[in-house]
Amino acid sequence: xxxxNTLLDARDVTIRFGGLTAVxxxxxxxxxxxxxxxxxxxxxxxxxxxxxxxxxxxPTEGEIFVGGVSTHEFKPYQITALGVARTFxxxxxxxxxxxxxxxxxxxxxxxKYSTSAAVLKTNRFHDAEELADREAMELLQIFxxxxxxxxxxxNLPYGDQRRLEIARALxxxxxxxxxxxxxxxxxxxxxxxxxxxxxxxxxxxxxxxxVIEHNMELVMGICERIIVLSFGKTIAQGSAAxxxxxxxxIEAYLGxxxxxxxx
Numbered sequence: 001x002x003x004x005n006t007l008l009d010a011r012d013v014t015i016r017f018g019g020l021t022a023v024x025x026x027x028x029x030x031x032x033x034x035x036x037x038x039x040x041x042x043x044x045x046x047x048x049x050x051x052x053x054x055x056x057x058x059p060t061e062g063e064i065f066v067g068g069v070s071t072h073e074f075k076p077y078q079i080t081a082l083g084v085a086r087t088f089x090x091x092x093x094x095x096x097x098x099x100x101x102x103x104x105x106x107x108x109x110x111x112k113y114s115t116s117a118a119v120l121k122t123n124r125f126h127d128a129e130e131l132a133d134r135e136a137m138e139l140l141q142i143f144x145x146x147x148x149x150x151x152x153x154x155n156l157p158y159g160d161q162r163r164l165e166i167a168r169a170l171x172x173x174x175x176x177x178x179x180x181x182x183x184x185x186x187x188x189x190x191x192x193x194x195x196x197x198x199x200x201x202x203x204x205x206x207x208x209x210x211v212i213e214h215n216m217e218l219v220m221g222i223c224e225r226i227i228v229l230s231f232g233k234t235i236a237q238g239s240a241a242x243x244x245x246x247x248x249x250i251e252a253y254l255g256x257x258x259x260x261x262x263x
Contacts (some may be wrong), residue, residue, distance in 0.1 A: 005032055007176045007208050008067070008084070011054060013062035023215055023232040024049045024120075025062070030176060034208045035198070038221035039216075045232040046088055046212045050178055053210075054086050067175070081177035087165045089183060089212075095154035099145055102153050103136035107171035114232075139167040142201070156163045159190045163197075170205065177201075179211040183218050191215060195222050220244065228252075 010028040014021065023045040030036055038046050051057040053064060053133060054090050055076040064071050066082040073080075085106070094102050140146040143163040148156060153164060162182060169177055179198070183191045194220050213219050219226060220240040228236040230252040236243055243249055 006030065007032055007066065008053065008210075009065040009068075010049075010053065011063050011065070013049075013059045013064060015048060015052060015057055016060045021232055023229075026229075026232075026234060028227065030208050030210060032175070032208055033202065033206060035202055035222060035224050036208070036210045037219040037226040038210060038212050038229065039214070039219055039226060040229035043231075044229040047180060048232075049229070050086060050180055050212065053079075054084060078174055080174075082176065083173075085169040085172040085174035085176075086178035087162075087169050087180055089180045089184065091161050093153040093161060093163055093165060093168070097153060097154065098149065098215065099140065099151050099153055099156065100133070100136050100149040102164060103168050103171050104132045105134060105171075106168035107135060107173065120207055122199055136171060139170055142204070143167050145198070158185050159187075162186065163192075166197075166201070170201065171224070173208055176208045176210065178211060181212055183215045184215055191218055194218065198222055206227075222263065 006029050008030045010026055013023065013026040015023050026049060028036075028049075038049065040046055048057065052059050055071060055074050055078070058072070066079060066084055069082060071079050071082070094105065097105070123203065125174075137149065139145055140149055143166070145156075145160060145164060145167065148160070153161065156164060162185070166177075166179070166182065180200070183194055186194060198209060198211070199222060201207070211219070211223065220243075223240060226237065226243045227234055227242060228246075230251050235252055236246045236249045238246075
């Protein structure tokens with residue numbers, strides 16, 4: 001239930017593409033410091049939900065509030081300024097830029113100077129750039145990437161690219177971080193490390209996290225609350241134990257007994 005401290009409040013959100021209803025009457029309220037999972041089979045509408053929450057898509061019906069502010073007419077960068085940042089299922093880094101510059105770009109909304117200040121290299125420009133460098137390096141240190149700050153992003157191993165994308169999202173100083181399949185392509189060790197990292201950044205930055213993930217070990221291991229989508233509709237929500245034992249989830253999401261599915 002939403003209250004005065006609610007970071008994000010999606011109310012009866014529906015989106016249609018032509019005759020297809022991709023998401024139907026979706027509701028979600030996220031409070032500060034929560035760690036919430038959004039799961040479901042391929043095509044269930046999970047990434048579509050993320051796209052609505054971040055302004056990429058505008059809902060056909062319903063309304064979304066961030067910090068009590070309706071985002072109906074907001075563009076993605078305006079929603080970012082309200083405190084929502086995200087990663088993507090398919091990594092979207094600036095491959096030809098350095099690791100450091102990728103993180104700095106994520107935080108650009110916080111570094112204010114005019115075009116003339118940049119051209120003239122004024123003190124204000126240098127102060128802002130020094131702050132951006134310092135904050136970006138601090139994030140890279142958290143993810144063990146500081147030694148690769150000067151590398152082109154395209155030259156990082158896949159797992160490091162995943163971590164870099166999370167660091168870039170954090171550079172926007174979000175209150176709510178949306179992670180779209182952060183464990184995709186990671187091996188078991190990297191996934192276990194990611195689970196600890198997600199916990200650590202939630203506590204270190206005092207933010208809420210909403211994560212889409214197919215890896216059930218990750219979702220069940222870290223999420224305090226889980227929402228399950230199937231064909232664009234919410235079919236269950238609750239704790240990991242409640243979702244794991246829900247026969248509707250087992251049938252719709254997995255199509256097999258819970259024991260065989262590893263839930």
